[in-house]
Amino acid sequence: MQATVTDHRCDIAVLHLRGELDADTAATLRxxxxxxxxxxxxxxxxxxxxxxxxxxxxxxxxxxxxxxxxARGGWLSFAGANQFLQRLLETVGLSHYFAIFPEVDDAIAAGQL
Known part of the structure; x- marks a missing residue:
């Protein structure tokens, strides 16, 4: 898995993930x-x-x-999940725990409200 970060207005970081996130690559995400x-x-x-x-x-x-x-007053949201990831988040109940948006721009706009 590859992880890159881009910064956007209002101090919002976008973490772009590519590949597969599993036990072998979770250390990169952490x-x-x-x-x-x-x-x-x-x-x-x-x-x-x-x-x-x-x-x-x-x-x-x-x-x-x-x-x-x-706890620090911030937030973390998801954007652009494919069908597999959407189903996974719904199945394990995380679709109620994380804000999930269709596009990165949607998530950024929601974070500025």
Whole structure:
């Protein structure tokens, strides 16, 4: 899995994920999120457009990060999930825990409200 970050207006970071997120690649996600958590008020959109797979280790990394982010007054949302990821998030009940948007621009706009 590859993880890159781009910054947008209003201190919103977009974390672009590409490939497969599993036990072998979760450390890359944790390291990237740890860097983003250093920001005073973390506001993160995770772009799932190019993420093809995510297992329970990946989901757990998102959940743990969201707890820290929320405690610091920030937020973490998802954008661009494919059908597999949408079904996965719904099946495990995370579609009620995370804001999920069709496009990155939608998530950024919602974060500025």
């Amino acid at each position: 390291a990237t999120l740890t860097d983003l958590l250093e920001r005073p008020v973390p506001r993160i959109v995770v772009d799932l457009t190019d993420l093809k797979f995510c297992d329970s280790i990946g989901l757990s990394t998102f959940i743990t990060s969201k707890q820290v982010i929320t």
